[in-house]
Amino acid sequence: MDDQNKNLILATALSFVVIMLWFVLFPAPETPSEPPTEVASQPAEGVITPGVATTPGAIEGDAGSTPTQDTGAPQPADAPRIAIDTPSLKGSISLQGGRIDQLSLKNYRETIDPNSPIVDLLSPVGSDAPYYALFGWAPGGGLAPDLVPGANTIWQADDTATLTPETPITLTWDNGAGLAFTRTISVDDKFMFNVEQAVQNTGDATVSLAPYGILARHGLPKDLKNFFILHEGGIRMADGELTETDYDDFDPINGVKTIAVEKDGWTGLTDQYWMTTLIPRDTGGFNVTTLQDGRRDIYQTTARMPTQTVAPGASASTRLEVFAGAKEWKTIRHYQNDDGVDRFVDSIDWGWFFFLTKPIFAVLHYLNNMIGNMGWAIIGLTLLIKALLLPLAYKSYVSMAKMKELQPQMEKLKEEADGDKQKLQKSMMELYKKQKVNPASGCLPIILQIPIFFSLYKVIFVTLELRHAPWIGWIHDLSAPDPSSILNLFGLLPFDAPGPESALAIISLGVLPILLGVSMWLQQKLNPTPADATQKMIFAWMPWVFMFMLGQFASGLVVYWIANNTITFTQQYAIMRSQGYKPDVFGNILDGFKRKPKKDAPAKSDKL
Incomplete structure (x- = not known):
């Protein structure tokens, strides 16, 4: 994958992180209710x-x-x-x-x-x-x-x-x-x-x-x-x-x-x-x-x-x-x-994305009636959304597989350009055109996921049907955060996890947010670790940043994101394999833990 494509994906991902951080860090301040003054002395x-x-x-x-x-x-x-x-x-x-x-x-x-x-x-x-x-x-x-x-x-x-x-x-x-x-x-x-x-x-x-x-x-x-x-x-x-x-x-x-x-x-x-x-x-x-x-x-x-x-x-x-x-x-x-x-x-607050929130909820409602559980309905909705986006995802992952095949030719063009960025860009575009590869196609599924994510967040927050809706085990309310916590070893220790008003809430991660971070991290490992040190660091931290950010979000939203990551991983792996490229997931995981050797490190002197 060339630098232009990496930067585009990175910019999209970082924009998403900024928006999500704004949700978490800058909510509108709550205004406490004031009781009516001197009710008893008022007229009726x-x-x-x-x-x-x-x-x-x-x-x-x-x-x-x-x-x-x-x-x-x-x-x-x-x-x-x-x-x-x-x-x-x-x-x-x-x-x-x-x-x-x-x-x-x-x-x-x-x-x-x-x-x-x-x-x-x-x-x-x-x-x-x-x-x-x-x-x-x-x-x-x-x-x-x-x-x-x-x-x-x-x-x-x-x-x-x-x-x-x-x-x-x-x-x-x-x-x-x-x-x-x-x-x-x-x-x-x-x-x-x-x-x-x-x-x-x-x-x-x-x-x-x-x-x-x-x-x-x-x-x-x-x-x-x-x-x-x-x-x-x-x-x-x-x-x-x-x-x-x-x-x-x-x-x-x-x-x-x-x-x-x-x-x-x-x-x-x-x-x-x-x-x-x-x-x-x-x-x-x-x-x-x-x-x-x-x-x-x-x-x-x-x-x-x-x-x-x-x-x-x-x-x-x-x-x-x-x-x-x-x-x-x-x-x-x-x-x-x-x-x-x-x-x-329209008395239900569907928001600016009403053209998405209304059909999303209608499908959720139908699936819930059919399945009898809103948590599984959210997973069913995720499957339907991924099926609708599959043609775009297929083109994206095929393009990414071809980019892997073009990697040696791209490295050769970089050597020939000898630092001339204009010449390199022109050569890259000719190569993409010749091989019928669109380097930006990998961003489209990610960009389309952003309004869907916000629309589902809105649906979970405003619709009554998600209120107090249970899923499995410890998830009794999909409109509330995961009640389990790593701080009490998910209920094994004899004390309650800190509530949302506590300063420790941000690190009081439940099972679902941890699964979210792991699923996002595994999804990254379908691709080799970026060579650029800055990109490598950002991509390495991104799953864990999302894990903490979404830790206090509604469980239903986290369930959707885990399901989305799992399906995306499966789709990308299968499609890239069908194009002759075998992602080395385990090797990429090991590569992520390797330390980069220091340049020009002084040799150790021989012992006398």
Whole structure:
């Protein structure tokens, strides 16, 4: 292999090392969650409810927006409640505001310990981290705020004791001034609530009012990752355009921007694995605001539907769906494809390489369903990727084998050039052309592996299906680093390995990272040790640098890299043998341990 080809490969490899080092050494700093200040002394929730346009039938714009503060007497925790019980959810609805404010995910636990608590998604005001969905009607046309239901209205419930997929609940409230309000809430067996709001005008005057839904979160999430590869915060789909808003970028309460959605869309708050979303239905358009009340440390997003004009004796209704649960790809895809929630799968943070991350995960999901284990699915994915890249790999390894055959001729050209680099380069190019060899072809498979590697890293980090997914033996969570450690002899010594927060974590290598380093080192030994001392040193250290760098990465990513190295070794060895070149792996290993003799070493004097 000539110097030009070696330098190209070296530059590619070093660029990859630099990028990976950046991931490890310079992650975005974590911002600790701050608890809501003086929750007990606040009004019921401090949520800002939208004003309403005075023009009948209009959707309120910025000019018509006059936010008002809902206040109320009892805390939501003191109000009567209706239980929620489904195969996926358990919790309750507070009759104060008719809000969904207590919700846990039955099928997900906080840690891999089967006895750990299940994941809490929504919590009422007065808890450590209030987070809830509420609904109401904003008054218009001179209608007094206390004549419409809001965040603190005490609703009356029907005789249904528990909200289940088979038993919806109906809430009623009469304002005593000619308006009777009804709210019917149903839920499916997954994570989607259906909220139908209706009003009947039994008075003698026409009224204008606009229905709305609000998602509100007090303070930042306790488990906020604040990592640049992951979006957490507001998320909105407006007529096919996806917008992600970090918590730092929420509009201040005195500078709220209103986004008009003409047809389809949704708005919500998303975490790494969980999400709440408002999905207006059959509205003919709606408005969205995403704001932060800095004084109360509340983040909220609002979907405000068009103003309803209700004549005496008439009624009006609206429908809003609320997704509150886990971002399961199959479930979200069902809501998108079967229920028409526009681009709902994009609520999963696929990143810039979405054209790779989406199909990679789809294949992983299919293989996992077929095999029944996500670790073996990752290895199956690696086999498929290597099969797709085999034509390029074949050309690369054939070219490398031919380069080995041309090595004597290349050495002869170097002697003839006598230090003339231009002459040498011209002679080399003529030789490559004559022998139909492309010296850069060996880099293409390596370059293509880089976006695939980053895409798989993204998939493992953001998709729920990899969370707490076991593989074999000691690997109980493919989204977490290998828990074994060389520091306690992989569990033989009677003490635990240092955690990721320890300074010793970088050298606390598990079995998988060590196998990664060994597989990369063996792959290098298919080729003779470079003659250049600098290249030899860099190539010698590279497997062990990668071993330490990837030691704290997700186990699933390390499994992929080990499988990739193993398959690459097999492919390269077989293809080079088919071209008449027999790689001397064992000889190259021994050569790597030989010390280079010192030049011009003084001869030892004879003993007298």
